[in-house]
Amino acid sequence: MRCGRSGPSRSPSACWPTVPEAGLAQARDARQSPRLSAAETRHIARAFLPERAWGNRRDYYYGRSKLRHDPLFEGVLHWLPDDDRPVLDIGCGLGLLAHVLRQRQRRGRYTGVDVDAGKVVRARRAALRGRLAQVRFDAVDAQAGLPAHQGHVVLLDVLQYLDPAPQQALLEAASACVAPGALLLLRTPLATGDRRDHTTRIADRLAWLTGWMGTRPRHYPSATALEGRLARAGLTVHPPRPLHGRTPFNSWLLVAERPAAPG
Numbered sequence: 226m227r228c229g230r231s232g233p234s235r236s237p238s239a240c241w242p243t244v245p246e247a248g249l250a251q252a253r254d255a256r257q258s259p260r261l262s263a264a265e266t267r268h269i270a271r272a273f274l275p276e277r278a279w280g281n282r283r284d285y286y287y288g289r290s291k292l293r294h295d296p297l298f299e300g301v302l303h304w305l306p307d308d309d310r311p312v313l314d315i316g317c318g319l320g321l322l323a324h325v326l327r328q329r330q331r332r333g334r335y336t337g338v339d340v341d342a343g344k345v346v347r348a349r350r351a352a353l354r355g356r357l358a359q360v361r362f363d364a365v366d367a368q369a370g371l372p373a374h375q376g377h378v379v380l381l382d383v384l385q386y387l388d389p390a391p392q393q394a395l396l397e398a399a400s401a402c403v404a405p406g407a408l409l410l411l412r413t414p415l416a417t418g419d420r421r422d423h424t425t426r427i428a429d430r431l432a433w434l435t436g437w438m439g440t441r442p443r444h445y446p447s448a449t450a451l452e453g454r455l456a457r458a459g460l461t462v463h464p465p466r467p468l469h470g471r472t473p474f475n476s477w478l479l480v481a482e483r484p485a486a487p488g
């Protein structure tokens with residue numbers, strides 16, 4: 226199943242619609258702003274401070290900068306229904322999303338998985354410091370399989386670290402975890418061949434070379450390949466919309482929904 230136009234939409238209004246799109250399982254309340262305030266950002270980042278004053282503050286500054294300058298989490302807050310369904314965050318990194326969800330009173334069980342065991346340890350520590358309820362983190366290679374899950378699924382800035390065939394397999398596995406009426410939110414760079422595409426490839430490679438990312442980027446998918454895979458997995462796919470804000474990166478958001486069971 227597929228809806229809307231095909232190919233990435235370049236309309237700015239497609240990024241932050243003020244009215245809910247027809248066909249989405251649950252209407253979003255346009256009055257509830259997804260914007261994170263400076264105070265919210267600081268509060269979350271504090272959970273990533275080192276135990277001792279002279280400890281490494283890399284995660285703190287990274288978290289603060291990411292939350293303030295990247296519209297990713299605001300995009301997730303905008304689209305993710307506030308319905309207490311469990312959320313599976315594949316390639317969760319430091320688990321910033323868990324903090325954002327809890328700060329906005331989203332109470333659905335949260336599971337974050339990441340192949341980087343070091344990040345998982347730091348994510349667990351920050352979740353404990355932030356006193357996040359019903360949150361767990363596990364070291365999992367998503368290419369080897371996903372934990373049992375039925376609910377919403379998010380896959381944020383992860384796909385490009387996999388080769389084409391594993392990308393397709395992961396999309397299939399992730400789709401199988403989406404419950405009827407629930408969503409898959411997928412943010413990824415796309416192979417658009419423009420300046421943003423080139424900037425993103427260079428930045429991803431640098432992140433790997435400097436050791437920030439443990440895995441090297443492998444493949445930048447096309448919108449058509451993603452939409453086709455998700456549609457074959459039974460999801461209704463909405464056209465990709467830009468989700469890069471003022472960053473120079475080529476970030477796109479795909480929203481896919483498993484239709485609710487009849488009756």
Ligand SMILES: C[S@@+](CC[C@H](N)C(=O)[O-])C[C@H]1O[C@@H](n2cnc3c(N)ncnc32)[C@H](O)[C@@H]1O
Nearest residue numbers: 316317318339340341366367368381382383386
């Ligand atoms: C750019 S970071 C994004 C982190 C997080 N999703 C966010 O948006 O803040 C990409 C993450 O994907 C993880 N990753 C890459 N390949 C993976 C795999 N095969 N299985 C699980 N996680 C993976 C990396 O370890 C890294 O934490």
